[in-house]
Amino acid sequence: MIYLAAVLIVVGVALFVAAPLAGAAFKAGAKEPPETVRLNHERELAMQGLRELEFDREMGKLSQADYASLRAPLEARALAAMGALAARSTPSARRSMSTSAPLAAVSPLRRADRSVPPIGGATQSVRFCPECGLAVAPAHKFCAGCGTPIPAPLRAAGEAG
Numbered sequence: 375m376i377y378l379a380a381v382l383i384v385v386g387v388a389l390f391v392a393a394p395l396a397g398a399a400f401k402a403g404a405k406e407p408p409e410t411v412r413l414n415h416e417r418e419l420a421m422q423g424l425r426e427l428e429f430d431r432e433m434g435k436l437s438q439a440d441y442a443s444l445r446a447p448l449e450a451r452a453l454a455a456m457g458a459l460a461a462r463s464t465p466s467a468r469r470s471m472s473t474s475a476p477l478a479a480v481s482p483l484r485r486a487d488r489s490v491p492p493i494g495g496a497t498q499s500v501r502f503c504p505e506c507g508l509a510v511a512p513a514h515k516f517c518a519g520c521g522t523p524i525p526a527p528l529r530a531a532g533e534a535g
Contacts, residue, residue, distance in 0.1 A: 413459045420452035421507045456507060 406414075427448060431441045501510045503517035503524065516523055 413455050417452055417455035417507055420448050423448045
């Protein structure tokens with residue numbers, strides 16, 4: 375009888391300890407389909423690559439020509455993943471989404487970015503929201519897509535918070 379009680383206690387403790395591990399796997403699988411998880415991962419990888427590329431350019435490790443040639447495929451990869459995620463999120467977006475639509479959304483920000491003269495000798499470029507990855511103009515304090523405050527280092531140099 376004592377052995378049976380001991381075994382039941384050990385099994386109960388083992389199930390109690392293992393429940394969060396199994397529950398997290400079930401919850402993660404139930405919330406997002408694998409394709410959405412893959413697209414989010416792809417977007418995050420491309421965004422991280424763009425951040426590192428921008429950092430290397432600002433540190434002087436890359437020439438402008440190298441920066442432009444490396445940025446184009448990373449930007450296309452990020453925009454493709456964001457477009458696919460947007461198409462999966464709304465059924466009407468699937469019908470109207472084209473490959474040029476994400477680029478058309480970014481181009482006004484690029485034009486606005488070029489019209490602003492650099493402050494203190496800094497070069498202007500499109501920034502990205504750390505939360506959703508949407509392109510943000512340097513003067514913006516909040517992301518237009520998700521409303522997340524843009525951290526001060528991402529805002530235009532010399533701008534007061």
